[in-house]
Amino acid sequence: MQAAVTEHRAEVAVLHLRGELDADTAGQLHATLAGLLERPVPRIVVDLTGLKFCDSVGLSAFITSKEVISARGGWLSFAGANPFLSQLLETVGLGRYFAIFPEVEDAIAAAQM
Numbered sequence: 001m002q003a004a005v006t007e008h009r010a011e012v013a014v015l016h017l018r019g020e021l022d023a024d025t026a027g028q029l030h031a032t033l034a035g036l037l038e039r040p041v042p043r044i045v046v047d048l049t050g051l052k053f054c055d056s057v058g059l060s061a062f063i064t065s066k067e068v069i070s071a072r073g074g075w076l077s078f079a080g081a082n083p084f085l086s087q088l089l090e091t092v093g094l095g096r097y098f099a100i101f102p103e104v105e106d107a108i109a110a111a112q113m
Contacts, residue, residue, distance in 0.1 A: 001025035001051075003032045012043045012111050014104055018050035021058035029058060033065045042074035045107040049080035059092065066098065075099070079107040 001019040008014060013036050021029060036044055046062070062076065069076050077099035081089065089095050101107040 001028060003028060005032065005036065008045075008108050011039070011041070012045060012108055013039075014045045014047050014108070016047040016050065020053040021051060022053065022055045023057045026057045026061050029061045033061065037065060037068050037072075039074070041072055042069045042076070043111055044069065044074070044076045045101075045104055045111075046076065046078050047080050047104050048078055048082070048085050049104070051085060052082070054085060054088065059088075059094065062098070063094075075111075077101060077107045077110070079104040 001017060001021050003018075004016045006014045006016065015032060015036065017029075019025070033044075036042055044065075066076050078089065079101040080103060081100065086100070089098070089100060099107070099110065101110065
């Protein structure tokens with residue numbers, strides 16, 4: 001898995017993920033998220049456009065991070081999930097726990113409201 005962060009208006013960080021997120025690559029995700037969680041009020045959009053696969057270890061990293069983010073008054077949302085990831089997020093019930101947007105721009109625009 002590859003991870004890159006870009007900054008956008010309203011102090012929103014976009015975490016772009018590519019490849020496969022699984023037990024072998026979850027440590028990299030944890031390290032990247034840890035840096036973003038240092039912000040006073042973390043606002044993170046996870047761009048799933050380039051992510052081809054995610055297992056339960058990857059999902060648990062997002063859930064753990066969301067707890068920290070929520071405690072600080074921030075938020076974490078997803079954008080650009082392919083059909084496999086969209087179905088996975090809904091099947092495990094994360095569609096009720098995270099905001100999911102079709103495009104990164106939609107998630108950033110929602111931050112402005």
